[in-house]
Amino acid sequence: MMELDILRSATEFPKDFQEFLHGLPMNIFSKQAQIIAQEITKLGETSININSLESTLSSEFKDSEFYINFLNANIDPNYLNLKPIFIKEYQLKVQSTIAQKMLQSASIGEIVDIDVLKQNFQNPAPQYKTLTQWQDFFLSKPPLMKFKTDIPFLDTCFDGGIEVGQLVLISGDPEAGKTMLGTQILENIAKSYKVGFFCFEFTIQSYLKAKKNSRVNLNNIIALNDGYNINEIAMTIKEMAKTGVRVFLIDSQMRITSPAGRNMEEEESLKFSTLAKICHSLDVLIFLIVQTSKGDRDNPMxxxxxxxxxxxxxxxxxxxxxxxxxxxxxxxxxxxxxKKNKQTGKHFKEKVFFNPQTLRFTSQQREVEEDAQRLSKEEIMSLIKGF
Known part of the structure; x- marks a missing residue:
């Protein structure tokens, strides 16, 4: 049952539950489901988990078939997206119940007032918010997490780092360093946080070999070398997000597969729409390396x-x-x-330095400063030797 999936998901991802309930009458749930929904609401976002929920329930309720089914229900981090479907199911059920009662009354020659029948049911109220209400809603939430990349030109462009909830595309000329930039960002973030790396363009073994003498925090990089289907990738990201992983790199678009039965435009678009929805619903940050054609360098192939x-x-x-x-x-x-920046709106174009030996990017200004520092040391040594 959908209501079980929704309630079970709410115990794992409670931050969206109040928004899910907004505008809904409690009797949209079955009587047993109402008990769980009310307890989740009472416990609140910071206190709810399976153990705290069970402590509020009677032994009889916990032994019921309903509660056992609830424990085994599917967990969906995107359960907020189920709200329109859940409402429609409820409305269809109400419509069917009213129709049956009218048919029963007609069969015995009774005239019933349809408005009287409707009084037994509450339709979900329209969910409209004024801008003030939206402002209060966002003020009640913690600020979006921002990840510093430690790449000067990137952190300058994005005012100190890139916020979660965004799908970031990395495109470029062949052999320009798309993967190098993506892994540099990921490795820098991995100094402090666990990250996910869908390593589809080369083997994990070859990546480890390339990083053998580097200072990369390998313990913070969760690497995957299989599961290319977009639905598998989406499920993996959802599962990893539960453990606190907020940043992901997928290399690359051309390795991802979509379910068959669509044309090329639909198959490719499904990849981006799926990943964008995950970013928005889970507040995660996904970097996706993409290919572009010579005729259209602004959009993914x-x-x-x-x-x-x-x-x-x-x-x-x-x-x-x-x-x-x-x-x-x-x-x-x-x-x-x-080419696109919804975070700050800044347009950015700059020549940057790429070190062919270390395969790392940095700002040209920083490289000039580092060269100047090295030159100063050499001059100092030469002066010392002259004495």
Whole structure:
């Protein structure tokens, strides 16, 4: 039963339960479900869990088949999305009940007042909020968590870090360093937080080999090398979010598969819409490396809707080599562009430094400062040797 899934989910993800109940009469639930719903409400977001709930229930209720089914119900972090379906089911049930009573009355020649029948049921009230009510609602919630990337040009663009609840697309020229930028962001965040890495473009073993002598906190990076279907990825993110993981990198769009039976545009768009919904509903941050075509560098390949679903789109492009006869492009320089930024609204375009040895990005200004510091040390040593 859907009501069991909703209530069981509310014990694991209570922050959305009051919003789910808003505008709903309590009798939208069955009598036994009302008992659980009321106890969840009484315990509140900070106190609710299965143990605290059980402490409020009678032994008889806990031994009932209903409660056993409740314990075994499905847990869905996105149960708030079930609200419209739940309301519709209730309305259809009410409609069916009224229709049956009218037929019964008609069969014995009675005239019934349909308004009298309706009085036994409460329809969910429309959920309208004034801007003041919305303001109070958001003020009651903690501020969105922001993750600092420790990459100067990124943290400058996003006012100190990137907020959760966003799908971030990383696109760029072939071999420009999309994966390098994505893993650098992830590794920097992993210094302090657990993160999830869907390592689809290469093996985990090859990643570990590349990071053998680095200072990456491997203990904080949860890596996955299989489960390419978008529904499997969504379920994995939901499960990991329960354990506190808030940041994910998926490398890359082209490795993700969608259920068959759709055209290419629908299959590709499903990937982005699914991931965007997860970001919004779970307050997680997902970085997705995407491919673009030569004819459309602003949108992910195969899906214009993908660009619409994203909150942030960043792109890395090659710059011209100093001597184009020797090299096709500059090895140590890239153009970094933010093409979409719903977080701060800032447009951003800057040449950045890419170190071919360490495969790390940084601001050109920082690189100049570091070179100056190294030069100063060398000058000092030469002066010492001269004495």
């Amino acid at each position: 195969g899906s214009k809707k993908g660009g619409h679903e994203a909150s942030i789109i960043m792109r890395i492009e090659h710059t011209k080599a100093k001597d184009e006869n020797l090299r096709e492009f500059n090895e140590s320089e890239r153009m970094f562009i933010v």
